[in-house]
Amino acid sequence: MKIACFGAGQIGSAFIRGVLKSQIVRPENLLVKGGKSGTAEALQAELGFRLVRNVADLTDCDVVCIATIPSVIPSILKELKGNLGQNTIVLSLATSPSIAVLQSALGSHSLVARAIPNTPIQVLAGMTGVSYGKNCQTTHKETVQALLGSLGQALEVPEEKLGIFGTVAGCGPAFVDVFIEALADASVLNGLSRKEAYKIVLQMIQGAATLAQESQTHPAVLKDQVCSPGGSTIRGVAALEENGFRNAVIQAITKANIH
Ligand SMILES: NC(=O)C1=CN([C@@H]2O[C@H](COP(=O)(O)OP(=O)(O)OC[C@H]3O[C@@H](n4cnc5c(N)ncnc54)[C@H](OP(=O)(O)O)[C@@H]3O)[C@@H](O)[C@H]2O)C=CC1
Ligand SMILES: O=C(O)[C@@H]1CCC=N1
Structure with missing residues (x-):
């Protein structure tokens, strides 16, 4: 599996540690883009994944995760639009925006999902809720389930229950x-x-x-x-x-x- 993660803060770093620990992704197939404070670079020195130099490198990713605070997400979606492969799923780990907003920013054919994980994912003892956009087919759901399920338990819920x-x-x-x-x-x-x-x-x-x-x-x-x-x-x-x-x-x- 090849994945990318925007944000290496609290939940981003828990996610990165978890996916490397579970071995669902190899370090060379994990691309991370951080913010301005250097947290992603410091984590990269410890864990050896790849830093994203260019968003065009993301086109062959199976999943692109967004693990930033909601206010940054519109600018990330702008960067991503046009740089995603046909089967790349954008998986937001943020509490907002909704699937409808993500989808309208990325285009009507985009593959979008939202998940709310927890910090125990870093020790593979997580409990994650996940909701899917209407374009996600069984194969896309299986990919996300394999990824999140490797971090503990992951359950699909309708988006209206994702908050609670x-x-x-x-x-x-x-x-x-x-x-x-x-x-x-x-x-x-x-x-x-x-x-x-x-x-x-x-x-x-x-x-x-x-x-x-x-x-x-x-x-x-x-x-x-x-x-x-x-x-x-x-x-x-x-x-x-x-x-x-x-x-x-x-x-x-x-x-x-x-x-
Ligand atoms: N903490 C938790 O347990 C959970 C958090 N969440 C959700 O995850 C999201 C992030 O929360 P949390 O991890 O706590 O917050 P943090 O502030 O710890 O992490 C956010 C990270 O995003 C980075 N960032 C900012 N701008 C960009 C950008 N343009 N591209 C890439 N990275 C960027 C920041 O980097 P820098 O500081 O260098 O700018 C920072 O490291 C929130 O929406 C939250 O609701 C969901 C479930 C659990
Ligand atoms: O405090 C927050 O907003 C996030 C959501 C779930 C855990 N932390």
Whole structure:
């Protein structure tokens, strides 16, 4: 597979690291174009992909990804128009613009898709939602699925659900990181070292997620199994409820919701 990526910032670099780690693309078949700050050049020195010198080099790419903030995208689309092969799919990883806007900028026959990945793609543990423009046929979807699926799980969703999918899966890691840090702070407050705290917290979170996934048991049942009568856990659960933990999480997702 030959792919290109515009942007080597947070999600661009996670994508680049992921596709090289999964070996879905070889470094010589990965072309990257960065912005002005030199992040792409620094990453290239570490990972050995190719830097894009000329957009005309992209015509034989299977997929051209766009991993920049939305405001830069119109100028990238202008650069791309006329430099894409007949079967090159433009895959935007940005929260906007919509497929309709991408397609109208690139031409009515263009192959366009949108995906919202998350930072765990760099360790092949991603969860990515993807939506396709109307010109994408099964073979194009298979190419994108192979690419994104190599980074963890990738699920096709209608574009109207991509925002909330991307909010939970894409913003979610930051919320979980806040929770991890808070658990570690509480552990340190109560006498553990930072190192011990993170070791315990990370394995506990991974274990709880694995149990929920493998047992296919409702989280309320799993929670009840931990709460011994008159025991410690139920006192902690009551404290979470008293402090609006559930509501805080619901508000966080609702405020973050990508439209
Ligand atoms: N961060 C995340 O976890 C996720 C982000 N996204 C989406 O991805 C997009 C990027 O976000 P994020 O990675 O966090 O942002 P960053 O600011 O970290 O990265 C954006 C990158 O784009 C580069 N850039 C700017 N202009 C151009 C250009 N003309 N051509 C090529 N590259 C350019 C910038 O380079 P320079 O600084 O050198 O100008 C920068 O490195 C956003 O739309 C975001 O919504 C989606 C899912 C998850
Ligand atoms: O913060 C953001 O806007 C992006 C979208 C998903 C994750 N980060």
